Amino acid sequence: MDLMQETQVTTTLFSGICPARLRIFSFTLSAGSVPQAESPQQTLLFRILSASTTRIFIFFKSDRTASKIIFATPIPALKTCLIFSRMPAMNTQLPQRYANRASVNTIREVFDYIRKYRGKTFVLKIEDALMDHPLFPLLMKDIVQLHATGIRLIIVTGTRATIEKHLAIAKLYTRVENGIRITPRAAMAHVKLAAMEVVQTIIAHLSAGKVNGIMGNWVRARSMGVCDGTDYKFTGLVERVQSDIVVKLMDQDFIPVLYNIGMNATGDCYNLNSDHIARQVCLDLSVEKLFFIRAQDAIPATGLALPPGSQVHPDGSIFSNMDLGHVDDLMARHGDRLTLENQTALSCAKDVINRPDGVKRVHIIDGRKEGRLLQEVFSSIGGGTLIYGNRYAHIRQAGLNDIAEILHLLDGYVKKGNLVERSAADIKDQISAYHIYAVDHAVYGCGALYELGDGWAEIGAIAVNEAYKSKGIGHGLVEYLIREAADKGIHTLFLLTTQAADWFFEFGFVWASLSDLPDxxxxxxxxxxxxxxxxxxxxxDQPANGEGIQ
Structure with a gap:
């Protein structure tokens, strides 16, 4: 079929799908190039998936329509091809004006994210299976772009596929028990060789982008030993990461690259799970986001009973947003249907989020999809699975056993004159009003909701452990108490403060006078x-004070 025949067939096909008027654009493609529209009146976003068999995705936005058309026929390099775009039958100036507005809004959104994440630390765990994919160089360019915006990056390399390749070449066989490779001494040399190959590939791509990547053995490990009668030989467990060194390197504008080899105190080397290294980095450093960048799709949702409140992508194939409660529900009901890789990623996500100063977000994305990393960072849409914490999950009503911890939290605020002094007896008498923020039996914050009757309640005794301020604990406690008050039918909340009025304004509180309070x-x-x-x-629907309330 020649180009003209193909044009007629495609025009007929798209006319049936999109009855609106069609516009035809002609482009000349060279291998790997991005075409430019001949008409300045349109905005088209192209995705070049392969230099040899190119498929072009056309996203067209107007004031009323948003169409996605896939030109599925492979486009030969250096040949002229025709691209079809759905056009509304209206003045051609309108689509351009609205497209410009959409572009400006997108730029603003990106700048907002850049300001938000500048100086923050992201951990990127990258599977080595991606290195043979045609889009891997673009993924590395995207990582370079992240670094250029001022985001501090730590890369952890996966090495499983490369280890398998080197062991196969050496004709060595290693057993895998419960998803864990048993690493005999004879295999360790090949494991190290595989690790170096992956790291050098990553650093070479960073260097091509004028970014300094640096490798180092900053992971301390110990032998996994014998578990359930199985000796795992030179397979190890992650103990800690030398976080001070990693932080200093980032301060000097390096991207530290960690790999799957760890050493004990005497210099013995062990083969480690890279997911566990990424987890330990997040536990030992202050990390904003953790990314699992894989050679497979995100967490699958097809055929599963969805946890209430979780979200899936429009095509229903993968989970879009999940909090830790959804993760627990999914693993409890469908854990046997999840791959080991997905189970490990979800488990690591829980570990790094479920703590007072934990990671804010964990992203599980398919690195084979072009631009997926940037899409996750700089847009609110995303294309992978986002896992986040339930900020109220650690808040519970206080009990008598918590009185000592509450007194300890309040003491510092009392000494500064921020709070009135309360005795153990005072707290005991009103223990049902107190709520605490606790993780693993350690109390990090407290607050109280005193109900006065007639639809009135007072918030008080807000205190946070000094070491965990600025972690959102106090903010979460106040939001929780406001929500509790609303659920109980409270119509008016009030509080008394000597120094924190400006902070409470963030929650919607306003100035009042003593006469506004109940008698x-x-x-x-x-x-x-x-x-x-x-x-x-x-x-x-209630007056500001207690007058007229029955």
Missing amino acids: SRQQNYNLERNSRVLLLKLRD
Whole structure:
């Protein structure tokens, strides 16, 4: 079929799908190039998937339509081809104006994300199976771009596929038990060789982008030993990462590259799980995001009973957003249907998020999809599975056993004059009003919701462990108490503060006076402290004070 015949067939096909008027654009492609539209009146976003068998994805946006058309016929390099775009039958100036507006909004969104993440640390765990994919160089260019925006990066390399290749060449066989490779002494030389091959490939791509990647053995490990009667030989467990060295390297604008070899105190080498290295990096450093960049799709959703509240992508194939509760539900109900790789990724995500100063987000993405990494970082859409923490998951009602911890938290604030002093008896008498932020039996924050009746309640005793301030614990406690008050039918919240009024304004509290409070609270007001009064109305159908409330 010649070009003209193909044009007629394709025009007929697209006319049936898209009855709106068609516009035809002609392009000349060279291998790996990105075509430019001949008409300046359109905005087209192209994705070149392969230099030899190119498929062009056309995304066209107008004021009313957003169409995605796939030109599925392989496009020969250095030949002229025709691209078809759905066009609304209207003034051609309108699509350009709206396209420009969309482009500007996209640019603004990207700048917002750049400001948000500049100076933050991302950990990228990259599977070595991606290195043979045609788009791997583009993935590495995207990583270079992330670094150029001021994001601090740490790369952890996966090595499984390369180890398999080297062992096959050497005709060595190693057993895998419970997803863990048993590494005999004879295999260790090949494991090290595979690790170096992967690291050198990564660093070479970084160097091509004028970025300094640096490898080093900053992982301390120990032997896995014998488990359930199986001796795992030179397979090891991650103990810690020398975080001080890694941080200093990032301060000097390096990208540290960690690999699957760890050493013990005497210099013995062990073969480690790279996912566990990435997890330990997140536990030992302050990390904003962890990415699992794989040679497979994100967490599959097809055929599974979806946890309530979880989200899937429009095609229903993969999970889009999951909190830790959804992860627990998925693993409990469908753990046997998840691959070992997916189980490990989800388990690591839980470990690094489920702590007061933990990772904010974990992204599981398919590195074979062009631009997927940048899409996850710089847009609100994303194309992989995003896992995040439930900020209220660690908040619970306090019990009598928590009184000592509450007193300890309050003590520092009392000494600074920020809070009034409370005795153990005071807290015991009102223990049902107290809520705490606790992780693994350690209490990091507290707050109280005192109900006064007639739809009124007071927030007080907000305190956070000094070492965990700026981690969002206090913010989460106040939001939780506001939500609790609303659930209980409270119409007006108030609080008294001497120094933190500006912080409470962030939650919607406004200035008030003592006369705005219920009579019972006015009578107990401490005139010597002269605390400021703030109000938050949760319902507008009630008066601001207690008058007229039955």
